[in-house]
Amino acid sequence: MLWPSLARGLFRRPLTEPSTPPPPTTVAALAERLEAAAQARLGRSLAIRHVDSGSCNGCELEVNALSGVVYDLERFGLRFVASPRHADVLLVTGPACHNMTEAVQRAFLCTPDPKWVVAVGDCALDGGVFRDSYAVAGGVERVLPVDLVIPGCPPSPTMLLEGLLSLLAVQEEGAAEDPPPPAAAGG
């Protein structure tokens, strides 16, 4: 039965452990930064569409962990969406496999502006260990304009989170210099 477990959950200390040391800036500060940046840019949130360009599935495991209860991406207003048409960010994993080029580029074309491409993992950076293969063009930038790279094989969820938040910070700086894009009017 689920009820006893839920009831126990009300009274028992949650199963928890001290988190890994936070990045230089505290999570609270990051959340604040995110809020300011995202609001200036896109209202209150960023919608992320994951695209696998031919990964080994290691990167997917860590990207998936982001939406779990431990990392809980949504508390930062970042969430995964099911279609590139709903997305602000394409999160691309894996090397640029020739067999995926057309699909990846179509997903990019389906994503409305303004949009960003985040390349996740050493493969997406420059092809990683598959760089020299006949089946691989190299990193994701060979087929898409990349705005941010989060290296690692695979990058840990903490790294992914930091990267996504830094994207917002950079966008915020950009927004301060340029006149705000039309999207800033929303929210």
Added chain:
Amino acid sequence: MSGPATRLILAGAERAPSRRELTPAAWADLPGALRQEAELELLALWAGIGAVHAAFRPAGGGALLLASTAAEESYPALSPARPAAAWFERAIADLWGLRAEGGVDGRPWLDHGRWGFTAPLSGRAVAQASEPPQPEFLPAEGEGVHQIPVGPIHAGVIEPGHFRFHVQGETIVRLETRLGYAHKGTLGLMRGKSPRAAARLAARLSGDSTVAHAWAFARAAEAALGVAVPPRATLLRGLMAELERVANHLSDWGFICNDAAFAWPHARCGALREVVLRANEAAFGHRLLMDRVVPGGVSIDIASSGMAAIREALALVAAEMPALRRVTEDHASLQDRLAGTGALRPAWAALFAAGGFVGRASGRDFDARRDLPYAPYDALPFAVPLLQAGDVEARLTIRMEELAQSLALAAALLDRLEPGETLVSLPIRGGEGLGVVEGFRGEVLCWMALAEDGLIRGAFLRDPSWLQWPLLEVAVEDNIVADFPLCNKSFNCSYSGVDL
């Protein structure tokens, strides 16, 4: 009592330990002999330059049998006798340019017409500049039958692949899977590299099974070179393999429930999995344990604080498992979705020699740790669960049972750790070897041939998914489309592992 196919193979000339070379005429008799010996299981079929190789498992147990034959342009197909051979034959045609005469399916597989040339591993690739052809799918006919194309990009955070459904109303009439999107040319990259260098590629064939593939690859290299691995390294390999199994089974458990819209176990399993991955990081410096198992031993010894971290993680998972299992099994609304869904009949599992939870949920009683015993499992007690129902529920139950076994195994392996060496150097010489390791999905197989300079002449890594994907197509027939994600997750086949 060995059957006609076994006798035919054993009559071949012995080329390497347990590999027999058949004359083209003898190979041509193989499909007929295989038909008369249904219990000889085909586990893999692959090629090298000018040769085709097959791996079989004899019914009575014992070591695997390898059979080869020379092939210049083509070879007699095995798929008329073993349907599982069809995907392998298509891959051999695409990568090595060898045609399977009389094969049941001649359509391209990994080659989508986008590499700029054909047969990349044949040594005589031909440039190709034409537009990529449209894929062809097997037809389904009947009143009101229509198609649903899905992928290669899916709605969730998963690997790329295309599913072509033929449906009638809500019911799936036929599913066909088209893979190859994640083809990275892994086998080609391995050629000419030392086993140590190529181990990084084996570790990335399928990231969720990185320990299993790296271990099978290491065993193949060690068999080829006659290297004995220090006992401490073997124990650490076993420990890592069990941690990998625990993390993956937890993940699948959560995702299966989630696909039935029951989010609570998903949340709990995700949290427990994270506990295990952090213990991995503390003990071995990598959350997924990549590049830790290398030919000759392990690349890193367990950190002094790592033992405690792992024990703590194991205890946390063990403590929560019974309650989690009760919730999963007692919830009628969840059971309603899992029981009877995506049922795979034992005859199919046997025909395709499906490994892992797919096979063991459908009555195929095989676990490489027990049936092709290797250290450290040969000295450890553990049970292999077996069910007959073959539905989503059975595949989940097998995972839950195995999880409990793995928790105990990991703890036992920790207890046995004695100080000692963890890595030996490899001699530089030629050889040939086979390695089989039970990964979380089933048995992982690696074959490797080394040239005299110690570099890889050819290699093949067979993920268990090769024999499971085709069965997913069978299991979803007559189910409703809405149950497909559930069926798919209960199989959880690797895309990258098959795409190579």
